[in-house]
Amino acid sequence: MDGHEELYNDLECVLLTREEIAAKVQELGKQITRDYAGKKPVLVCILKGAAVFFADLIREISLPLTLDFMAISSYGSATKTSGVVRILKDLDNDILGKDVIVVEDIVDSGITLSYLTKILMQRGAKSLRIAALLDKPARRKVQDLTVDYSCFNIPDAFVVGYGLDFNQTYRNLPDIGILSPRIYE
Ligand code: IMP
Ligand code: MG
DSSP states (O other): OTTOHHHHTTEEEEEEOHHHHHHHHHHHHHHHHHHTTTOOOEEEEEETTTHHHHHHHHTTOOSOOEEEEEEEEEOSOTTSOOSOEEEEEOOSSOOTTOEEEEEEEEESSSHHHHHHHHHHHHTTOSEEEEEEEEEOGGGOOOSSOOOOEEEEEOOSSOEEBTTBOBTTBSTTOSSEEEEOHHHHO
16 A cells, blocks of 8 residues: 555455456456447546546557547536536547547546537547446436447445546545545545
8 A cells, every 4th residue: 555545544344456446447458449340439528537547558558549538527526426427628639530449547436427428429530439447337417428439337335546536536546445435525
C-alpha cells in the first residue's frame, strides 16, 4: 500500500488489485486488437474517471488507433446519477464514418452511456462499441444499452481508485477498493 495509507484507511476493503486489473486490461487489449484487425478505431476516453484505464488499455492494443477525449457530467448526488447529462468538453475531431470505441470507467445505471451513445451515433459513427472497466449489472436502469467489453462485473457497492473517485478524491489509488460508507453517509 506504498505511501497511500491515508487513502487506503478510508476503504472497507480492496476489491481488485493492480495485478488483477493489469491482467484483465491486457486481455481486453488483445481482444480489441483481434476484433478491429485492419481497422483504425478512434478510442474515446470519458474524463476523468476513465483516464487511468484508458492510458493502460491503449498501450495493450496493437492497431493504428487514434485518441479523443470527452467530459460529461451527470447531475445528481456524489454517489447516484440523476439521468440528466451535460457535455463539458466535446470531442476535438469528427467521428463521421469512424469505428468508435467509448472507454468508460464504470457502468452503473447505464443512463450516462445510453445518452452518450445516442449522441455519437447521430454524428454518423460507422460503428460504436463500449469498453468499460467495471460493470454493476444489478443497478442497470436502461434496457437499450449493450456493454460490449467489460473487465469486471462487480457487486452493488461504491468503489474508488484506478481513476474512480468520490468527490474527486482517490483517483490515484493503484488498486480498486470499496469505500467505507462512513465516508459518504
Ligand atoms: P451511470 O449513468 O449511472 O451508469 O453512471 C456512471 C458514472 O457514475 C460513472 O462514469 C462514474 O463516474 C459514476 N459512478 C457510478 N458508480 C460509481 C462507483 O462505484 N464509484 C465511482 N463512480 C461511480
Ligand atoms: Mg465517470
